Amino acid sequence: MFFKLFLLMLKNLRRHLLRTSLTAVATMVLVFVVILVWSILYFLDVVTQERAKDLKAIVTERWQIPSQMPFSYADSLSRGAASKPDDIVPDDSMTWQFYGGTLDPNKRTRENLIFFFAMEPKKLRTMMDDLDTLDPELIRKMEQNKRGVIVGQERLKALNKQVGERFTVSSLNYKGIDLEFEIVGVFPQGRYDQSAVMNRDYLNDALDDYYRKRGVRHPMHDRTLNLVWLKVPDSRAFARVAEQIMTSGLYTQPAVKCETAASGISTWLDAYRDLIWGMRWLLSPAVLVTMALVVANTISISVRERLTELAVMKVLGYRPWHLLVLVLGEALLVGGLSGAASAGLTFWVINHVFGGLKFPIAFFPEFLVPRASLWWGPVLGAATAVAGSILPAWTARAVRVSEVFAKVA
């Protein structure tokens, strides 16, 4: 019986091909919107989710942003300010200094601006998210050639440069320290498309050189360390390391704070809280309700047109729940299949054609559509289809044979 009903569903959908197609396309585009919105929310939820194991901590200036600490903090902070034998030392660490500037000081545009994370090249693979498979040869090149930099694909394109080319940056935040760079490689497509990384020794040597040549320290000399990242095994170790740092007398001018990466990112995202709230609780539900309305409209039209047919089916022995299943099944088929198709297309087009969804929030320039979306699509399509068709299906189930035939007569 179920197979028979399934065949009937297919026949009914084929019979009104235009209507089926219109509903399917409407469902697809609306599922597309929901997947885009959920992809952003999913990523933000993941990065702000406190982890119990293998977590990262950030040490920054305590009271103000941008965080600017003396580089003399780097060494001891990288060891979690461990001073006693039973103190906990982080598993790994990474320092970030920010160096930014323009390739054309006379005509500064967004295209010729570049912003570097100055860090130890070897930490790229061990501490940076999603870069554990970065070609070790690139790191070796950066270590051998202090001027070597790795640049994200889109930034490289905007600068109109290629691997192997050299360029000079007139610094905006380190006035008077203009550096020449050589591009040794590019980051894989995705998260680091707009980023660039340089060897921290190059910047620190340039600051020392400034002092040697001019006899005075650079105004930024004592404020070059922006962030220290620490990797700790679990939340207990984090609490200990945070306590070691916060209670240490080494960091008073300026004072520092240690927080989990998730907590730090949450603070940055707090400014966007209402926007995120709107995306989660206004936009997504509204699109889902619209989808349900579109399906409800289609299915109710379809049921009204087939009242006589449904009455005949009852006469032929179909039970009321058969008719209910028939109508719900038609909606489920259209919703589920178009949702699945939309999810697959969205995943492929956004990730592989566009290289991510460009919607800059805080320091996240773009978002990838997660694999989980491959099940979101069909489930969303099917769920909204059922929600939208439940009333028309009930009408079909409750159709009265005598009334319908009386009207026909």
Add this chain to the structure above:
Amino acid sequence: MNSVLPEWVYQASPAAMALLVLVALLVFRKVPLRYNMRNVLVRWRVTVLTASAFALIVALLTVMLAFVNGMYRLTEGSGQSGNVIVLSDGATDELFSNLSYSDTSNIEQEPGVERDEEGRALCSREVYIIVNQPVPNAPPGRPKRRFVQVRGVDDPRLAARVHGLSLIEGQWFSEAGVEELPSADGRVGQQVIQAILGEAVAVELAKGLYDKPRLEVGDLFELGPRTWKVVGILGPGSSTFGSEIWGKFQVVGPLFGKERYTSIVLRTADLDSARRLAEHLTKNFKQAAVQAQPEWDYYKKLNATNEQFLVSIMFVAAVMAVGGVFSIMNTMFAAISQRIKDIGVLRVLGYSRWQILASFFLESLLLALAGGLVGCAVGSLADGWTASSIVSSGQGGGKTVILRLVVDVRTLAVGLTFSLVMGAVGGILPAVSAMRIRILDALR
């Protein structure tokens, strides 16, 4: 909202569409409008479903546009047309600027700078700091810290005058910028920093701290390593300054390790004078390398985030509109297939093919209009809501702001036009198919 089209185009667009419909009616003359109206009412379930989909899309669009509108209002309300903002050369934002007093001591002597009644130059030297503040009693699952903007000024009266602001409550902070709180036993107690709050930040800081909607004059709060006391509330709140805390430069600068100014704001007669002075300072000011620009231009650049949001909103709205278009297409195709005989009868009664087309096209517009009106009404409930966001030039820095959503005539006009366009696009194909039905086929 910012746009390439003049304001009147947006406001007049629904009226223009209505005019087009009237012209079409005049051209086609005899259109069975009452028949269409009756059908819309008789098939009320389908009408409600279709119009609801439209209403939802338009309501959502209205709310999203109101958000961006609020952001634009905020940035546009922050810059004074005659003001010039001076930053250190190379700084992309106030946050990264660094100006010493000795290097800029004579800047207010430059020609074109306005003076007050006492002959003082209308010049405000300021330090702008973003402070990372622990949130008192943060609810579970919410961030434990937030960013608060602090502006240190030399003379609050002069600074407020330069920025076009005024006190709406309380008083200016004292020359010292600090005061001693009396202890319980009447002796001199804790020293606190006097602060003037923008209206929006006064609301934000009260959350979790006091059981009232906003901080009032006399209230205390913790910021950085010190306690602060509210001595005044600054207005109007419809600018980025509404999200700032003002204190004495000599107190707040050293407190957060910024002993130099980040910006100097100079008042000139008008925008043209401001442009001239900015150009002059950037090219000819010898004491230090500075970058001067009219304050209007500075705040206009902060619209980069707004533009990104606007593009995203229009993209989402356009994609959702496809759903709306297909929904009305379905409805209208179904309406036509149910009313084939009616079409035959209408043709026999003398209605031409074009009049049939106009009839069904207008029916879809009617559905869209109903949905659009409901959507605009629902969306306009968002007018006045407050929301937090960031305005920035996209080159680092930026300002965390609390803005008010603004639903204005233009927002509603865009929403309604959007709905009518969806109705027109979705209705045209079914109307053409109705027009092409032959009389004999219809009556068979």
